[in-house]
């Protein structure tokens with residue numbers, strides 16, 4: 001079994017070194033534990049090791065695991081990092097502190113209505129399909145400037161950053177560079193990019209959130 005505490009310390013060391021060496025890593029880098037398929041026990045170990053940001057992929061799985069943990073932990077921040085269907089928006093707005101997967105107009109409209117209704121502003125990341133993969137969620141790079149403007153100006157949504165999942169077979173660096181460039185020209189502060197295999201590259205390229213699953217918890221079943 002992976003010792004989360006040791007892993008966490010190791011990753012913090014790598015990120016601290018990167019922050020010192022890299023000109024782009026000027027903002028604090030948050031480590032987000034991707035806790036899909038992990039038991040409440042494993043999540044508790046991560047929290048006890050010092051992790052305060054968590055990401056879940058499915059609304060329903062999060063609803064089963066998180067209400068109890070959130071009631072206990074005032075300072076844990078729960079992010080939705082998987083696709084969001086419009087019929088789950090109500091539950092997602094109620095449960096999550098951050099939603100990282102805004103990627104289409106219908107969802108923007110639905111989120112705006114629901115946040116208004118619940119009087120709860122949930123900070124949002126727009127997911128960008130940097131590799132233009134047909135099967136993958138995310139706004140295409142050529143459409144993203146207009147989509148960001150639409151979300152901000154028309155729907156008045158609290159968009160704070162961008163998120164991407166590069167194609168598995170590609171070098172990740174060009175995708176991270178593209179995301180960084182889009183964020184910069186749109187004056188967005190946060191970048192959620194980098195996973196177990198490539199988080200240090202992402203950190204060097206301006207990530208403010210790295211999303212780590214296997215490197216913390218071990219291989220998923």
Ligand SMILES: *Cc1c(COP(=O)(O)O)cnc(C)c1O
Nearest residue numbers: 034057081195196211212213214
């Ligand atoms: C599972 C997942 C991660 C973490 O992936 P690992 O390779 O296990 O680090 C990051 N981001 C998203 C969106 C995920 O679904």
